[in-house]
Amino acid sequence: MAQASTTKTTAKAKAAKKPAAAKKNGTAEAKTRFNAALDEARAGAAALKTEAANRATVYREKAKDKSGVLIEDAKEYSAEARAKAADLAADAKVRAADLAADGKTKASDAIASLGKMVSDSAAVIDDKLGAKYGDYARSASRSMQETAAKLEAKSVDELGDDAREMVRKSPAAAVGIAAVVGFLLARLFRGNRD
Numbered sequence: 001m002a003q004a005s006t007t008k009t010t011a012k013a014k015a016a017k018k019p020a021a022a023k024k025n026g027t028a029e030a031k032t033r034f035n036a037a038l039d040e041a042r043a044g045a046a047a048l049k050t051e052a053a054n055r056a057t058v059y060r061e062k063a064k065d066k067s068g069v070l071i072e073d074a075k076e077y078s079a080e081a082r083a084k085a086a087d088l089a090a091d092a093k094v095r096a097a098d099l100a101a102d103g104k105t106k107a108s109d110a111i112a113s114l115g116k117m118v119s120d121s122a123a124v125i126d127d128k129l130g131a132k133y134g135d136y137a138r139s140a141s142r143s144m145q146e147t148a149a150k151l152e153a154k155s156v157d158e159l160g161d162d163a164r165e166m167v168r169k170s171p172a173a174a175v176g177i178a179a180v181v182g183f184l185l186a187r188l189f190r191g192n193r194d
Helices: 002-129 131-153 156-169 171-193
Strands: none
Touching: 002 131, 002 156, 156 171
């Protein structure tokens, strides 16, 4: 019996050794497979990283090309806009000069007409108020006629220079004249709205 129990113990020990060895072999195989899967995953991640870097480079180049084209287009449009603005400014300057010349001519004509009306009225003033006042009217008429002639003879630029010189010499008078003109224009435009 002793031998039978030893045989049983040895058989049990052998049976116990087999699963331990199988278990040990299974764990090693699992580790090997796991390590192989990790290596495969690392290789896949490296391949994805390389592909992503390549695509990023391609997209970056495309973006640079498009931004370069957009910048060139913007520069071109900006140059065109500046050229158009310069043309419009030149046209506006010519138009303003034409309007100023027309205004100068109309003002000169108006002063001359007013002077003629005063001259024509001088005889009536002589009869109603006396010769002294008729002479004042004639003198005023001559002054208006001379002023109209001077105004007609000068260019718009010369008139502008004269106005600037007057403002430098007498700023208070210039401010007063501007206030009166502003008041008259305000009354004129307010009268048109009512």
